[in-house]
Amino acid sequence: MKIGLFIPCYIDQFYPQVGIATLELLEKLGCSVTFPLEQTCCGQPMANSGFSGLNKGCDANFVTNFSGFDYIVAPSGSCVLHLKEHLKDESRREESQKIRDTVYELTEFLTDVLKVENLKADFSYKVGIHSSCHGQRGLNLSGMTERMLPFFSKPEQLLKMVGGIELSYPKRKDECCGFGGTFCVFEEAVSVKMGKDRIDEHEANGVDYITAWDSSCLMHLEGILKRQKSRIKIIHIAEILNSRNSASYKKI
Amino acid sequence: MNPKHADLAEQFIADGSRTNWHDDTLWFVREKRDKAAHGLPEWEQLREWASQIKNHTLSNLSNYLEQFEEHAKANGIIVHWAADGDEHNQIVHGIIKRHNIRKIVKSKSMLTEECHLNEYLSHQGIEVVDTDLGERIVQFRKEPPSHIVLPAIHLTKKQVSETFHEHLNTEKGNNDPQYLTEAARQHLRDKFIESDLAITGVNFAIAETGGFVVCTNEGNADMGAHTANVHIASMGFEKIIPKAEHLSVFLRLLARSATGQPITTYSSHFHKPRPNQEMHIVIVDNGRSRQLGRADFRNSLKCIRCAACFNTCPVYRRSGGHSYHTAVAGPIGSILNPNLDMKANADLPFASTLCGSCTNVCPVKIDIHEQLWKWRQVIVSEGLVSTGKKAGMKGMAFVFSNPKLYRLAGRMARWTMKIFPFIVSNKLNVWYNQREMPEVPKQSFREWYLENKKK
Amino acid sequence: MTASRNKILNSIKEHQPDLTELPVIDIGKVIGYADTFEQFRNVLESIGGKVVSLPDWDALQQLVNEEKQQENFIINAVPELGEITPEVHNLTAVQLEKLEKIYVKGTLGVAENGAVWVYESHLLNRLTAFICQHLVLIINKKDIVGTLHQAYEKIEVNKEGFGLFIADPSKTADIEQSLVIGAHGSRSTTVYVIE
Numbered sequence: 001m002k003i004g005l006f007i008p009c010y011i012d013q014f015y016p017q018v019g020i021a022t023l024e025l026l027e028k029l030g031c032s033v034t035f036p037l038e039q040t041c042c043g044q045p046m047a048n049s050g051f052s053g054l055n056k057g058c059d060a061n062f063v064t065n066f067s068g069f070d071y072i073v074a075p076s077g078s079c080v081l082h083l084k085e086h087l088k089d090e091s092r093r094e095e096s097q098k099i100r101d102t103v104y105e106l107t108e109f110l111t112d113v114l115k116v117e118n119l120k121a122d123f124s125y126k127v128g129i130h131s132s133c134h135g136q137r138g139l140n141l142s143g144m145t146e147r148m149l150p151f152f153s154k155p156e157q158l159l160k161m162v163g164g165i166e167l168s169y170p171k172r173k174d175e176c177c178g179f180g181g182t183f184c185v186f187e188e189a190v191s192v193k194m195g196k197d198r199i200d201e202h203e204a205n206g207v208d209y210i211t212a213w214d215s216s217c218l219m220h221l222e223g224i225l226k227r228q229k230s231r232i233k234i235i236h237i238a239e240i241l242n243s244r245n246s247a248s249y250k251k252i
Numbered sequence: 253m254n255p256k257h258a259d260l261a262e263q264f265i266a267d268g269s270r271t272n273w274h275d276d277t278l279w280f281v282r283e284k285r286d287k288a289a290h291g292l293p294e295w296e297q298l299r300e301w302a303s304q305i306k307n308h309t310l311s312n313l314s315n316y317l318e319q320f321e322e323h324a325k326a327n328g329i330i331v332h333w334a335a336d337g338d339e340h341n342q343i344v345h346g347i348i349k350r351h352n353i354r355k356i357v358k359s360k361s362m363l364t365e366e367c368h369l370n371e372y373l374s375h376q377g378i379e380v381v382d383t384d385l386g387e388r389i390v391q392f393r394k395e396p397p398s399h400i401v402l403p404a405i406h407l408t409k410k411q412v413s414e415t416f417h418e419h420l421n422t423e424k425g426n427n428d429p430q431y432l433t434e435a436a437r438q439h440l441r442d443k444f445i446e447s448d449l450a451i452t453g454v455n456f457a458i459a460e461t462g463g464f465v466v467c468t469n470e471g472n473a474d475m476g477a478h479t480a481n482v483h484i485a486s487m488g489f490e491k492i493i494p495k496a497e498h499l500s501v502f503l504r505l506l507a508r509s510a511t512g513q514p515i516t517t518y519s520s521h522f523h524k525p526r527p528n529q530e531m532h533i534v535i536v537d538n539g540r541s542r543q544l545g546r547a548d549f550r551n552s553l554k555c556i557r558c559a560a561c562f563n564t565c566p567v568y569r570r571s572g573g574h575s576y577h578t579a580v581a582g583p584i585g586s587i588l589n590p591n592l593d594m595k596a597n598a599d600l601p602f603a604s605t606l607c608g609s610c611t612n613v614c615p616v617k618i619d620i621h622e623q624l625w626k627w628r629q630v631i632v633s634e635g636l637v638s639t640g641k642k643a644g645m646k647g648m649a650f651v652f653s654n655p656k657l658y659r660l661a662g663r664m665a666r667w668t669m670k671i672f673p674f675i676v677s678n679k680l681n682v683w684y685n686q687r688e689m690p691e692v693p694k695q696s697f698r699e700w701y702l703e704n705k706k707k
Numbered sequence: 708m709t710a711s712r713n714k715i716l717n718s719i720k721e722h723q724p725d726l727t728e729l730p731v732i733d734i735g736k737v738i739g740y741a742d743t744f745e746q747f748r749n750v751l752e753s754i755g756g757k758v759v760s761l762p763d764w765d766a767l768q769q770l771v772n773e774e775k776q777q778e779n780f781i782i783n784a785v786p787e788l789g790e791i792t793p794e795v796h797n798l799t800a801v802q803l804e805k806l807e808k809i810y811v812k813g814t815l816g817v818a819e820n821g822a823v824w825v826y827e828s829h830l831l832n833r834l835t836a837f838i839c840q841h842l843v844l845i846i847n848k849k850d851i852v853g854t855l856h857q858a859y860e861k862i863e864v865n866k867e868g869f870g871l872f873i874a875d876p877s878k879t880a881d882i883e884q885s886l887v888i889g890a891h892g893s894r895s896t897t898v899y900v901i902e
Contacts, residue, residue: 007697007698009652009658009662011697012662012696012697012698013662013665013666013693013696014666014690014691014692014693015690015693016693016695016696016697016699016700017693019697019700019701020697020700023701023705035698035701035705037655037698037702038655039655040651040652040653040654040655040658041652041658043652045648046645046648046649046652047625047629048606048625048628049602049628049632049637049641049645050602050628050629050630050631050632050633050637051629051632051642051645051646051649052629053629053632053633054645054646054649055649056653057649057650057652057653057654058649058652058653060653061652061653061655133605133606133607133608133609134606134607134608137607137608137609137611137612138608144609144612145286146286146564146609146612146613147296147612148289148290148292148293148295148296149296172279174609175566175609176566176605176607176609178566178605179605180604180605180606180607181605181606183602183604183605184683185682185683186258186602186682187257187258187261187567187602187603188258188262188682188683188685188686189258189261189262189265189266190258190261190262190265190567190570190571190603191605192685192686192687193265193271193570194566194567194570194605195687197275219690220687222688222690223683223686223687223688223689223690224686224687226687226688227686227687227688277883277884280884281884292738292819293738294736294737294738297736300730301730301732304727304728304729304730305729305730307727308726308727308728308729308730310723310724311723311724311725311726311727312723312726313719313723314716314719314720314723317716317719318716327865327868333711333712333715334711335711335714335715339711383891384881385879385881385882385890386879386881389881389882402880402881402884403881404881404882405884407883408883409882409883409885412882412883429882429883429885429887430885430887432882433879433881433882433887433889433890434889437889437890437891440891441804441891444800444891445800445801445804458864461864461865462865463864463865469877469878469879469890470877470878470879470890470891470892471837471877471890471891471892471893472890472891474833474834474836474837474871474892475834475837475838475891475892477833478800478832478833478834478837479800479834489715489719494729496859496864496865497732497856497859497860498732499855499859499864500732500854500855500856500858500859501732503855503872504819504854504855511880513754513820514750514819514820514821514874515817515820515821515822515855515872515874516874517873517874517875517876517877517878517892518837518871518872518873518874518877518892519822519871519872519873520869520871521864521865521869521870521871522868522869523864523865523867523868523869524867524868524869525868526833526868526869535715537711537714537715537718541715541718541719541721541722542718542722544718544719544722544723544724545721545722547724550722550724
């Protein structure tokens with residue numbers, strides 16, 4: 001099973017530890033992982049702003065880098081959703097279709113493909129789960145409060161395998177954090193208000209960390225937490241699932 | 253200058269406690285909807301039926317409208333067709349003039365808001381009394397409604413009290429909703445009894461029988477329709493459903509989605525005028541047939557105006573209906589309004605994080621958040637975004653197409669942020685208003701990978 | 708105006724998508740209640756109505772007779788309860804404004820939502836159900852169905868010029884979401900369910 005590792009642009013630049021945790025975790029679970037060196041971005045920032053028409057070059061580069069793998073895995077629900085729905089290369093239709101069919105967000109890859117049942121991980125902290133929207137509703141990573149269907153959660157299922165962890169959900173279990181791509185600056189007032197409200201609910205639960213499967217949500221929440229000088233820290237789910245023990249957990 | 257959602261929202265949010273109250277109150281309505289939906293094991297099946305009935309109806313619309321007209325006319329209803337809002341207003345005005353009528357009551361009709369009927373009639377010297385309590389309140393205050401089901405949700409009882417004190421002479425400072433509602437009941441009761449003409453909306457029009465259904469909790473639509481000698485019902489043509497039995501599906505979904513009630517107090521089925529009454533129905537296009545032709549957006553015509561999408565939308569709850577500067581706000585408004593006036597409403601599809609909650613609560617399964625994304629592409633290709641944004645996006649797309657350039661740009665950004673943080677961490681950087689910038693790591697992932705992994 | 712009609716219909720014909728099928732509504736998939744009367748009562752009482760179970764019409768007959776002795780303007784529209792108040796269909800809104808209470812026969816009740824279907828002929832005058840201060844509805848227990856699906860099978864919506872589902876009393880929450888009973892329609896409702 002050949003796996004291509006896609007590390008979203010902002011993780012590559014600002015949260016490399018998330019990429020490292022993803023790579024280490026996949027290798028620990030017996031995967032043979034390649035990181036195509038010329039990858040850049042999935043194209044979501046342009047497309048969500050209405051400029052999907054400009055993505056030919058970006059999409060072509062993605063197809064070039066990620067053809068020929070059995071699976072492509074990324075620690076980002078929104079990037080994976082975008083690729084599944086919008087990746088397009090008219091000159092390489094078969095390859096781009098294959099990529100769309102085989103690209104996975106990390107947690108769903110672990111539960112659906114690797115069918116992980118236990119993890120040697122330890123993270124003895126109180127962790128609040130933020131249900132990053134695009135992964136949750138778009139990729140069906142977990143049940144949604146709006147739908148009258150039995151609840152399930154792939155990320156929670158994995159987190160429960162982590163030793164010492166104490167999980168909680170905010171009062172509004174799956175309300176959006178307010179990042180929304182360029183929304184975070186073009187509708188700054190609403191964006192920050194939404195983020196603050198999320199944080200208030202996690203604070204009410206007395207969490208040490210807030211986790212999510214999208215670093216974009218976490219970057220936005222972290223910005224507010226730091227401005228508030230809060231003691232709450234953010235951490236990507238990949239880092240928790242990859243943690244050996246709490247003491248040895250460190251950032252670069 | 254077209255008002256923009258972002259600016260209006262910023263003004264709304266400036267009042268923090270009012271924003272929290274607005275957000276909490278509408279979230280509470282969403283929770284009531286959830287409770288009602290949980291009470292029906294067949295909820296998701298109902299949504300699927302409703303969606304399919306509406307899909308089928310849109311695919312056979314011309315036949316159903318003709319069928320409806322034939323039956324309605326046979327029952328003694330006078331049927332009019334209006335190509336746009338202006339024509340609708342002229343038709344209504346024509347009926348009023350013919351009967352020489354001065355006293356008119358109107359129950360809730362988003363269509364008449366869309367056509368700006370009150371304003372039009374006011375210019376002709378004709379006053380219309382809005383009889384839905386929320387709409388009467390905003391009418392007194394000369395404001396548009398901010399929510400299609402709860403028109404005055406943006407107001408506190410103190411504000412309502414002040415308004416009623418000014419217009420109805422209620423006790424100054426008495427904010428009790430019971431007291432205020434009683435005052436409105438007495439005031440509007442007189443208006444009903446005197447009224448010569450009643451205008452109502454239409455929740456559903458039945459092709460099979462030529463009748464239509466009007467749903468209210470207050471009874472105001474009926475109080476007007478059954479006293480006045482002339483009843484005009486205004487409807488967008490997409491309100492048609494094929495058969496009376498389909499009402500079971502829609503009525504079971506409508507109130508539960510809107511307010512969490514199993515049904516509205518009154519679901520009035522009109523088929524014939526009273527003896528000596530004239531009953532009119534005005535069927536309106538106003539851009540709907542154009543929307544019908546847009547394959548990506550025609551599903552928006554399935555809407556039954558329940559506002560469940562408003563109540564669940566984290567952006568709407570924190571920005572208020574007036575930030576959408578149109579008759580129908582919220583997520584559904586953001587996919588309907590660009591069809592009416594793309595330039596004026598180009599900002600609306602961007603007033604969203606695309607979280608997808610709206611699509612999940614929609615009783616007729618409109619893919620609202622996907623249409624929001626699609627409208628963004630249309631708006632950009634029509635050139636309705638700022639040159640700055642266009643240039644920025646072109647730059648981004650170029651960088652992301654070039655791996656070497658991307659890596660260089662990334663390195664430069666990180667270096668700048670590290671050495672000269674004030675270049676980004678200042679007032680010109682919108683992100684920095686209320687958030688810290690992310691920390692700059694020592695290496696990018698790729699750099700780490702080359703150093704540690706690549707053999 | 709015919710021009711607009713043709714313009715609109717032609718535009719619709721041009722733009723409407725390919726025909727899709729109507730779904731089959733399978734009533735078997737819909738919720739059923741073990742005790743429809745209990746459900747009906749619970750729902751109606753939770754929305755502010757009152758439900759009274761009676762063994763037969765006699766007890767109600769007595770109540771109506773007593774009330775008719777009082778000063779208030781009461782209308783009886785139910786043949787089983789004695790003489791129908793005459794000329795109601797001719798009454799104007801001004802005359803009906805003082806209507807204190809009306810007794811109306813309902814056709815059926817709906818357990819899932821506490822609603823009662825009422826035909827125009829049972830109201831005598833369309834306005835009565837709304838303009839009265841207090842509404843009294845009477846239905847037979849055996850005529851309480853589970854959901855609107857069963858209800859629409861039993862009623863004929865276009866049998867008369869007007870009919871409605873009524874889940875009274877009237878209400879509004881337009882002022883700060885505070886529920887107030889008695890908006891423009893009736894202030895209270897009692898449904899008598901006859902065994």
